[in-house]
Amino acid sequence: MDACPNSSSDLGVSEEAELDTIKKHKELLLEDIQRLKDEIAQVFEEIDSFQQAQMSKVIQRDKDLCMGRKKFNMDPIKGIQYLIEHKVLSSNVQDIAKFLYKGEGLNKTAIGDYLGQRDPLNLQVLQAFVECHQFVNLNLVQALRQFLWSFRLPGEAQKIDRMMEAFANWYCQCNPGVFQSTDTCYILSFSIIMLNTSLHNPNVKDKPPFERFVSMNRGINDGGDLREDLLRNLFDSIKNEPFSIPEDDGNDLTHTFFNPCREGWLLKLGGRVKTWKRRWFILTDNCLYYFEYTTDKEPLGIIPLENLSVRKVDDPKKPNCFELFIANCKGQKIKACKTDGDGKVVEGKHQSYKISAASPEERDLWIEAIRTSITQDPFYDLVAARKKKIANQK
Numbered sequence: 599m600d601a602c603p604n605s606s607s608d609l610g611v612s613e614e615a616e617l618d619t620i621k622k623h624k625e626l627l628l629e630d631i632q633r634l635k636d637e638i639a640q641v642f643e644e645i646d647s648f649q650q651a652q653m654s655k656v657i658q659r660d661k662d663l664c665m666g667r668k669k670f671n672m673d674p675i676k677g678i679q680y681l682i683e684h685k686v687l688s689s690n691v692q693d694i695a696k697f698l699y700k701g702e703g704l705n706k707t708a709i710g711d712y713l714g715q716r717d718p719l720n721l722q723v724l725q726a727f728v729e730c731h732q733f734v735n736l737n738l739v740q741a742l743r744q745f746l747w748s749f750r751l752p753g754e755a756q757k758i759d760r761m762m763e764a765f766a767n768w769y770c771q772c773n774p775g776v777f778q779s780t781d782t783c784y785i786l787s788f789s790i791i792m793l794n795t796s797l798h799n800p801n802v803k804d805k806p807p808f809e810r811f812v813s814m815n816r817g818i819n820d821g822g823d824l825r826e827d828l829l830r831n832l833f834d835s836i837k838n839e840p841f842s843i844p845e846d847d848g849n850d851l852t853h854t855f856f857n858p859c860r861e862g863w864l865l866k867l868g869g870r871v872k873t874w875k876r877r878w879f880i881l882t883d884n885c886l887y888y889f890e891y892t893t894d895k896e897p898l899g900i901i902p903l904e905n906l907s908v909r910k911v912d913d914p915k916k917p918n919c920f921e922l923f924i925a926n927c928k929g930q931k932i933k934a935c936k937t938d939g940d941g942k943v944v945e946g947k948h949q950s951y952k953i954s955a956a957s958p959e960e961r962d963l964w965i966e967a968i969r970t971s972i973t974q975d976p977f978y979d980l981v982a983a984r985k986k987k988i989a990n991q992k
Contacts, residue, residue: 662686664703671705674712691719695726699748706844709749714757721760728764733772737828738783739790739835741769743842750844759980762787776828778820781984785818788981790832791841798840799882800895808833818988860967864888865916865954869947874916874954881964884971886922899936901951906932908968910961916954918961922968923950 662684670677681687698709713724733741745765766783777783796806811833816823860881865874877888887897907925924930934946955961
């Protein structure tokens with residue numbers, strides 16, 4: 599006969615009480631387990647919600663950052679304001695300077711424009727920006743390479759003066775004892791920039807020797823001369839490797855100084871023989887060069903723009919003309935040179951140069967570019983003023 603399991607009726611009173619207690623503990627334990635499961639599920643739900651919120655914030659911040667960069671590249675001041683208002687950037691001067699120094703996605707012409715402003719905030723940011731650079735134990739050319747790569751110099755003399763003044767001050771703080779004063783560092787920095795142009799611009803035929811570089815910088819060290827070995831190291835560094843200029847869209851003095859301001863085909867009226875000939879013109883370094891072909895290495899003529907004026911003129915045979923002339927000196931020949939039929943360089947015969955462009959817009963752009971070039975480069979004005987300051991301190 600099969601054995602039957604014990605029923606509760608087979609249990610004693612005490613055993614049944616113990617069994618009830620076990621059942622209650624089991625129910626309570628299952629309730630605790632379920633409560634823990636619910637709490638864990640809630641925690642995971644909160645974590646997931648937090649992560650989504652954080653991700654949303656990151657996505658929004660990235661959108662704000664992207665928009666702020668675009669606004670900065672169009673209008674630097676409005677761009678910084680936008681970034682601060684959307685809490686992507688704090689209003690702390692150091693934070694703004696580091697943001698510009700890092701420069702990710704920022705147009706370096708726009709950076710230069712912002713740093714060149716004279717508002718108190720911009721001046722503080724400029725100082726903090728310069729101090730982001732590590733110039734300790736670098737020679738002046740090495741420091742300039744680093745500095746001029748981080749932004750692009752604007753074209754206004756006052757802006758350049760403030761920025762190069764800040765550079766010279768910081769360089770001298772990082773390298774005490776190299777120069778007698780920050781004025782010395784300031785002047786020598788411009789000499790190096792101009793040396794770079796003279797040595798590496800293909801349109802500059804007269805390459806300065808080391809002796810001329812030394813002569814340019816005589817007496818700038820508080821009336822004394824700089825060590826020749828120091829100047830030699832700087833000269834050789836530039837001669838062996840030109841400055842690298844950030845490739846941004848836009849126009850600024852550094853870009854103009856290293857590359858042509860404008861180039862293109864124009865028609866030029868001859869001096870003695872009044873015929874129009876098509877020439878390739880290049881405007882750079884305060885001179886107008888013209889070539890027969892774009893591939894020519896030597897120009898047919900060079901027209902220094904110093905003391906010249908430019909204006910629109912009408913011509914019965916050619917439209918869209920402009921003229922280079924000497925104001926208030928009627929009949930005087932322009933100091934220019936050209937290559938004759940035998941390949942010899944001879945003095946030009948022009949009292950004025952009449953040139954025709956392809957369209958009125960092209961003519962106006964050339965006139966504007968030539969007028970800008972006729973104005974003396976601020977580099978030279980700034981250096982002359984600082985040299986005069988040193989001379990007056992003797």
